[in-house]
Amino acid sequence: MSTGATVWLTGLPSAGKTTIAHALAERLRGAGRRVEVLDGDEIREFLSAGLGFSREDRHTNVQRIGFVAELLASHGVLVLVPVIAPYTDSREAVRKRHQAQGTGYVEVHVATPVDVCSVRDVKGLYARQAAGELSGLTGVDDPYEVPEDPDLRIETQDRAVEESAAAVWALLAERGLVTGDALAREARERGPAGDAPAATGPQATATSERSRRGGGEARERGTAGDAPAATGPQATATSERSRRGGGEARERGTA
Ligand SMILES: Nc1ncnc2c1ncn2[C@@H]1O[C@H](COP(=O)(O)OS(=O)(=O)O)[C@@H](OP(=O)(O)O)[C@H]1O
Numbered sequence: 001m002s003t004g005a006t007v008w009l010t011g012l013p014s015a016g017k018t019t020i021a022h023a024l025a026e027r028l029r030g031a032g033r034r035v036e037v038l039d040g041d042e043i044r045e046f047l048s049a050g051l052g053f054s055r056e057d058r059h060t061n062v063q064r065i066g067f068v069a070e071l072l073a074s075h076g077v078l079v080l081v082p083v084i085a086p087y088t089d090s091r092e093a094v095r096k097r098h099q100a101q102g103t104g105y106v107e108v109h110v111a112t113p114v115d116v117c118s119v120r121d122v123k124g125l126y127a128r129q130a131a132g133e134l135s136g137l138t139g140v141d142d143p144y145e146v147p148e149d150p151d152l153r154i155e156t157q158d159r160a161v162e163e164s165a166a167a168v169w170a171l172l173a174e175r176g177l178v179t180g181d182a183l184a185r186e187a188r189e190r191g192p193a194g195d196a197p198a199a200t201g202p203q204a205t206a207t208s209e210r211s212r213r214g215g216g217e218a219r220e221r222g223t224a225g226d227a228p229a230a231t232g233p234q235a236t237a238t239s240e241r242s243r244r245g246g247g248e249a250r251e252r253g254t255a
């Protein structure tokens, strides 16, 4: 069985979380992986029906999603979670749940600035907030606690969606979460150099020294395979703790 993991895409409304998740999902499915996208809106219709946007309700929502994601990931699924998750303690609780179960977990901060998000305004929420029709909008009049040490930070402004998806793909390759058959199928479809331009551009920004070390070790282990994005400094695997998470999953025999 392939190694599953949860990839949590956190960021403001209209940052690009959902778009990146679906682009990446398509690419991963094309490479033969089992993928689920746990979309925030769908979850709120069913699993979290009745919850609002108070701090407490957002925390409950994020914990429920984290629980389901871990279950799926522990069975070899790559679970993509485009959910705002505005609070650090909520995100850390989900990470810890995964660590406790030895399941891989990757946090991607889709770090599109609020002024760009408010122009995109995919669902008209920023306009409604500005018109006084809505309050408690994340990043405007409700908190968004910026992840201090995400595994990857992506700025999407002026970048193609495929570049953003490629940056996440590169991280997964570095972590050994897409390997073997998937990399070979990807290489066949996109050519041996892949098409991960994000690796060479400034759009996917490495986040920490600790993270950089993690990426280096992954390459030394040979898990970077033929994913060229992993070799650039911009789309670099990041934190030591995540690297351990993925490794433990493999050691447990879930790979
Ligand atoms: N007040 C307020 N603040 C933030 N977001 C709001 C709000 N009201 C509705 N929405 C829409 O709800 C979508 C799902 O939110 P999430 O479940 O991802 O949020 S949370 O993690 O529970 O905070 C979220 O989806 P995305 O735009 O895809 O992020 C918003 O469009």
Ligand SMILES: Nc1ncnc2c1ncn2[C@@H]1O[C@H](COP(=O)(O)OP(=O)(O)O)[C@@H](O)[C@H]1O
Pocket (backbone or CB within 6 Å): 011, 012, 013, 014, 015, 016, 017, 018, 019, 020, 082, 120, 122, 155, 156, 157, 158, 159, 160, 161, 162, 164
């Ligand atoms: N590089 C990029 N990555 C992701 N989305 C982008 C990018 N560039 C532009 N966009 C656009 O930004 C919007 C993001 O919307 P969405 O994915 O629904 O955001 P979120 O799920 O974070 O609320 C989409 O219209 C998408 O086409």
